Amino acid sequence: MSETHEHIVVEAWWAKALRIAAVPLVSVLLAMAIGSVIIWLSGFDPIAAFRALFQGALGGQRQISETIIRATPLIFTGLAVGFGFRASLFNIGAEGQFIMGSLGAAWLGLLLAGLPTPVAIPLILIGAALFGAAWAFIPALLKAKVGAHEVITTMMFSWIGLYLSSWIVSGPLKEPGSIPQTTMLSSNVWLPSFDRLIPGLIPVRAHLGFVVAVLLAIVVLLVLRRTTLGYSVRAVGLNPGAAENAGISIARTTVYALCISGALAGLAGASEVLGTNHRMFDQVSAGSGFGFTGIAVALLAKNHPIGVIFAALLFGILQAGAGTMQLETGISVLIVQIIQGLVIFFVAAETIVTWFVKRRQKLKLEREEAVDAG
């Protein structure tokens, strides 16, 4: 007894991290193993495939920049979905809030182009966050007031947002010409790319949005750990009954949590518009999927804000490297999508392990009962 007690006390931080990260790590490895089998079954060499993939994602400054470009919006949407999960809210409509955030940024970017950069960018970011929060507000209100499930309402709002933005991008905000897209933003509202910030770097596309995302992850962590709001969110998520008894309003916490989640997803849109594309495209034809991948990121990170950064980088690597893999080996980039789906399934099916353990215990018990009876 005393030994186990001692063991718990001296458990190092890295041992604890490893214990927590065990299921996600195993899930990723399992998903990649099954992906390899699929690649092999289709007549390709899985080792060559993954070599090309990692080469394409991490092989040089430009490649790493592309990985960061993919990971940046995923950090935001991962934080968004994860924050919702903490209040046991499933914000499956992060995609819609992402789209509305993009729309907000594209619109404000055109509107505030005259302001100096240090004023314009924070204003646009706040505006985009508000757009995202607004898009989550009605589902939040419906959840709090009439109990309409947020999975359905945020999903419906996601589609409404998709078509609304599609209309705005091909109508009121359309750049003259045949392509449905907004006018290119003036460069003083762009989030600066890293080569402008760090002298000596080759020209890259990765931008300040990544830094904002990482800082935001820390802020979210602090909000969850150190503030009353964070405490309420976690309490409602863990045990709504007990939270209510303790005087926490479930309705108010629900509205706050879902709106914050929406704001975070909206920021992902702003980062894409201000940093990566400098305009907004029609999402019907060029759908990002960042919202949906955000679900995978949050699940893989087990909703931990710092874990989200690593999970997003992992998916960033897979997505950025997939193109090189397809080019060099002829394997479709869609293999990454399959792996992504498998990761979600395995992480969420943590119980697969416990299920097998229970089954074995049950069998053992039955065997013992049989022996007793015999």
Next chain:
Amino acid sequence: MLGNLLNPDLFASALRLATPIALAAIGGTICERSGVVNIALEGIMLVGAFCGVAVTLLAQASSVAFIAQNATWIGLVAAVISGVLFSGIHAFGAITLRMDHVVSGTALNIMALGLTGFVLTILNGFTTGRNTAGASTAVRHMLNPVFDFATQRSGNFLQTVWYWIDGVFLSLTPIAYIAIIVAVVMHWALYRTRWGLRLRALGEHPKAADSVGVRVIASRYAAVLISGALGGLAGANLSLEQVGSFSENMTTGRGFIALAANIFGRWTPIGSYLASLLFGFAQALQLRVQGVEFLAKIPVQFFLMFPYVLTVIVLAGFMGRAVGPAAVGKAYEKE
């Protein structure tokens, strides 16, 4: 103004467009009534659409005459079976492993998109004729003599009736008829059979159902697999009947409209069908707005938004209360 719009073709088109949504929506109804959320319908449809086309092509190439001649029907059966198998993963995850139903569904949707697209790139160039469409002309030929007397004199009232019946109902493909039958039969089964009563009890109060001897786990599995079969059928309707080929992500959100239709239809099979019909009608109208001035001014996107906006309004309680089964989405553990 609407005169040139209101023709049999519009209504036939609404029925056609409603079919895949309705089948998936009824699948969703059965599934949710048993207490399992199924947002994987989009993925199930996609897998069904894919397998339907793939197996049809394989069967067409068969040297056995019977198989080659009935290739499309074999493809249709394959679509249903693939839907059942794929939904089996969801059943295993949601019921046996007690995963969050929405997470399991999301994973399957992403996987379906990846898998079908991935295999498609391997089997490049991938089309088939819409062979099942032929069956309905046979029905029309059979019924034609009955209405012969009506078509002999022009301007006749009966002729107009026949013109409408022929235009709206006799130009459909087999699965469109199956969908109407499924809606009626499932509705009857849900409210008039012992199976239906037990299924509804499962979604409301599984513990009570269990205490009177309903096998919760097995019945829920059955419900999920039925929804998989209907989802697969919906996919077959899309790929084998409407388009005649498979393309990446060809369901384009119909599985999610189906979820909306299920809610709009208040978790009942006939309700789901009628809601799908309404959504299908909006879509059919959108495809024909060019001819009508005041409709043409409305951006296409607003027609596309229509099902989702309606569903939110229903959920908000502006059109009476819309409440799903009480125990939906909750894992059941026997004590």
